[in-house]
Amino acid sequence: MQIVTYNIQWGKGQDEVVDLSRIARTVAKADVICLQEVECNWREMADSDQVARLAALLPDHYAIFSPTVDLHDHRENATKGRRQYGLMLLSRWPILSTRTFPLPKYPVHASLNDSSGLQEAVIAPDGKGIRIYNTHLNYLSQRQRRLQIDEIMKIIADAPLQGGAIVGPGVPEEEYRQDWIAIGPEDVPAMPIPAVLTGDFNMRPNSPNYDQIVGERDPFYGRLPDLARFSDVLTLVGQPEHEGSTHPEADPEGFQRIDHVFVSGDLVGSVTRAWIDAKADGSDHQPVFAELSFP
Numbered sequence: 001m002q003i004v005t006y007n008i009q010w011g012k013g014q015d016e017v018v019d020l021s022r023i024a025r026t027v028a029k030a031d032v033i034c035l036q037e038v039e040c041n042w043r044e045m046a047d048s049d050q051v052a053r054l055a056a057l058l059p060d061h062y063a064i065f066s067p068t069v070d071l072h073d074h075r076e077n078a079t080k081g082r083r084q085y086g087l088m089l090l091s092r093w094p095i096l097s098t099r100t101f102p103l104p105k106y107p108v109h110a111s112l113n114d115s116s117g118l119q120e121a122v123i124a125p126d127g128k129g130i131r132i133y134n135t136h137l138n139y140l141s142q143r144q145r146r147l148q149i150d151e152i153m154k155i156i157a158d159a160p161l162q163g164g165a166i167v168g169p170g171v172p173e174e175e176y177r178q179d180w181i182a183i184g185p186e187d188v189p190a191m192p193i194p195a196v197l198t199g200d201f202n203m204r205p206n207s208p209n210y211d212q213i214v215g216e217r218d219p220f221y222g223r224l225p226d227l228a229r230f231s232d233v234l235t236l237v238g239q240p241e242h243e244g245s246t247h248p249e250a251d252p253e254g255f256q257r258i259d260h261v262f263v264s265g266d267l268v269g270s271v272t273r274a275w276i277d278a279k280a281d282g283s284d285h286q287p288v289f290a291e292l293s294f295p
Contacts, residue, residue: 001031001032001125001291001292001293001294001295002029002030002031002032002289002290002291002292003030003031003032003033003034003132003196003198003261003289003290003291003292004027004030004032004033004034004287004288004289004290005034005035005036005134005198005199005200005259005260005261005287005288006023006026006027006033006034006035006036006259006280006283006285006287006288007035007036007037007136007199007200007247007259007283007284007285008020008023008035008036008037008038008282008283008285009037009283009284009285010037010038010039010042010043010050010085011023011050011282011283012283012284013281013282013283014281014282014283014284015281018045018046018047019282020047020050020053020054020057021057022281022282023035023054023057023282023283024054024057024058026277026280026282026287027058027287028058030289031091031092031093031125032089032090032091032092032123032132032196033058033061033088033089033090033091034087034088034089034119034132034134034198034199035054035087035088035089035090035134036086036087036134036135036136036199036200037085037136037200037283038050038051038054038065038085038086038087038088039084039085040052040065040067040082040083040084040085041073041081041082041083041084042083042084042085044075050088051063051065051088054088054090055090058090060092061090061091061092062090062091062092062093062094062095063088063089063090063091064088064089064090064095064098064119064121065084065086065087065088066086066087066088066089066098066100066117066119066134067082067084067085067086068085068086068087068100068102068114068115068116068117068136069083069084069085069086069114069115070082070083070084070086071083071084086117086119086136087100087117087119087134087135087136087199088134089119089121089132089134091121091123091132093123093124093125094123094124095121095122095123096122096123096124096129096189096190097120097121097122097164097165097189098119098120098121098122099119099120099165100117100118100119100120101117101118101120101151101155102115102116102117103115103116103117103118103135103137103147103148103151103152104144104147104148104151105138105144105148106144108140108141111140113138113140113144116135116136116137116138116148117135117136118133118134118135118151118152118155119133119134119135120132120133120155120159121133121134122164122189122190122191122192124190124192125294125295126295127295128192128294128295129190129191129192129194130192130194130195130196130294130295131156131159131191131192131194131195131196132195132196132198133152133156133195133196133197133198133199134198134199135148135152135197135198135199135200135201136199136200136202137149137199137200137201137202137203137209138202139202142203142207142208142209145201145202145203145209146208146209146212149209149212149213150212152197153212153213156195156197156264159191159195160191160192160193162191163190163191164188164189164190164191165189166181166183166187166188166189167188168185168188171185173185193264193266194264194266194267194294195263195264195267196261196262196263196264196267196290196292197213197230197260197261197262197263197264198260198261198262198288199259199260200258200259200285201258201259201260202258203258204251204255204256204257204258205232205235205241205242205255205257206241206242206255213229213230213262214226214229214230214231214232214235214262215229223235223241225265225268226265227265227266227268228265229265230262230263230264230265231262231263231265231268232260232261232262233261233262233263233271233274233288233290234257234260234261234274234275234276234288236263236268236271236274237271237273237274237275239274241255241257242254242255244256244257244276245257245276245278245286246258246259246276246285246286246287246288247259247284247285247286249284257276257288258285259285259286259287259288260288261274261288261289261290263290263292267292267294270292270293270294271290271291271292272291272292272293273289273290273291274288274289274290274291275288275289276288276289277289
């Protein structure tokens with residue numbers, strides 16, 4: 001399974017040209033594609049419905065969109081539409097269920113601050129379930145990212161205990177397909193244990209926010225792949241944390257990785273490759289790819 005995360009900056013490339021087809025070419029070979037800063041009717045431009053356009057450009061994938069900002073369109077000539085941007089996930093396998101969780105955000109004086117969210121998708125390649133999470137954390141404040149990461153870790157840990165969007169352990173067969181539910185037991189989605197967490201985290205590997213996800217660095221043993229936490233796929237394949245760049249503006253002196261792919265402890269041994277596509281020029285970010293021997 002190949003997974004990619006990419007903040008596409010609404011398709012505006014390093015040449016200042018908006019070109020969604022360039023984004024699609026960059027990620028097309030991946031089985032699971034996690035995108036951030038995808039817009040739908042947000043600005044007046046060609047292909048303003050970027051969700052529909054990207055889905056059309058990637059016809060071999062199933063697609064879901066989770067707006068994290070969703071506003072009434074009060075512009076002149078608007079027709080009761082919505083202005084939205086947020087998270088998009090595409091999968092070569094059917095997306096069995098999806099949920100979107102709002103993350104905490106608080107005003108900062110004299111700064112614009114938008115909402116963040118966590119997108120969840122459950123897929124089952126060859127019948128083996130896995131959860132994929134896609135997010136874009138607060139860009140302004142380490143404190144706000146800390147609150148958001150705390151919430152994310154609780155959501156991911158609790159999801160298998162809560163179960164899927166509909167649960168019914170032990171429910172008799174005759175209870176299904178009634179008027180109020182209209183589904184059969186085969187339609188009830190599972191909530192698997194393995195999980196991948198991706199996105200634009202606006203945090204560097206030398207930050208306390210990063211430690212929240214992967215654990216603190218031991219002064220003697222270094223960064224251990226703690227199976228009770230998440231691990232960074234780039235670190236797992238041997239890339240030093242201070243090397244590689246997904247957003248050069250993050251820190252001119254180094255530690256320029258703010259886009260990440262993390263895997264849960266049960267998937268650590270399945271990571272076979274991981275890399276940053278330094279040649280991609282479709283955004284001000286660089287995509288991060290990972291290959292897992294899953295299922």
